Amino acid sequence: MKNRAFLILALALTFGTHPLKPRGSEPSELSPGSATAAQLLAPNFSLTDLSGKKLDLAAYRGKVVLLNFWATWCGPCRTEIPRLIGLQDKYRSKGLEIVGISLDDDAKPVRAFYQQLKMNYPVAMGDANLAERYGGILGLPVSFVIGCDGRIYTRHTGQADVSLIEREIMPLLQRVGCTQGNTGD
């Protein structure tokens, strides 16, 4: 009896106090269809991209938008951008548009990086005002998945898991409103 009690205690201590506990998935802070997500309309902005063209978020209504805040000196950003370029290539004809907002202090390195990586989506320079309108960008990178209805469905803080983003955008691309007008390039 004593032995059994000791055994139970040992098991409890072994598995109850062990630090290797799952930390939980962190990137998605809002889930598609959640009550909070349903209320968040992506704040509109009108900027000029690196090539001098107007970049107006409202013009993307009807498309699924991946809005990515980044900077050239940010390691995780530099790692995820080639994956985002691949994602843009794969889903452009289905209605996905990636928009990059650089939070570098200077546009010069951003232009060089843009050309070096042959980025296939528009990038504009952001500021603190825009960052605050998106709830504060207090660390990089941060990405938002915005549906065809202009609402924010998920926010990813830190380097995004592109396969997770892919799983999130697929159902959004299938929605009525998204499918209209996206017949391929």
Place this chain on the structure above:
Amino acid sequence: MKFTWSRSLFTSIILILWVCLFLMSAGGRGSSGISPSAPTSGELKATGQSGEAGPWLIQPADLVSILKSAKGPRPLLIQVGFHVLYVQAHIPGSEFIGPASSPEAVRQLHKRAAALPRTQSIVLYCGCCPWSECPNVRPAYKELSAMGFKNLKILHISRNFGEDWVGKSYPVAKGK
């Protein structure tokens, strides 16, 4: 008899397993990589990932205690991250230098610190990215160390300034 022997063996195995796991967990929580000299890139990475203390690190809660305490002089707080982050939120009283991954910001830091006594307590922080990925705190630390500052710490921000400082309701100021 055989049953008793099997049970004893089983108990012993569980005990050994438990002791091993307990020692592993204690080792994980400890700070095996502490070095009195300036942290290398590897040390900064290893330390940051498991979140322990090192002589060059100060944890956010500890800094908050120092800032709230009326005793002793306040450390000089220097933000070596990006400007948009500083404008949105920074530690009250901290000075903006710029991302120390750029030589320009390092020069700026050097200029700012040049006239300070080498006994000055300084805390550097960034919070742009997860600790192991931050390109800014290490060059800043290296520069000030080379200048002879001994009372130098880096604020350990494990994920980003938003989650590890603002999200914990620690004191924040906004603006340029």
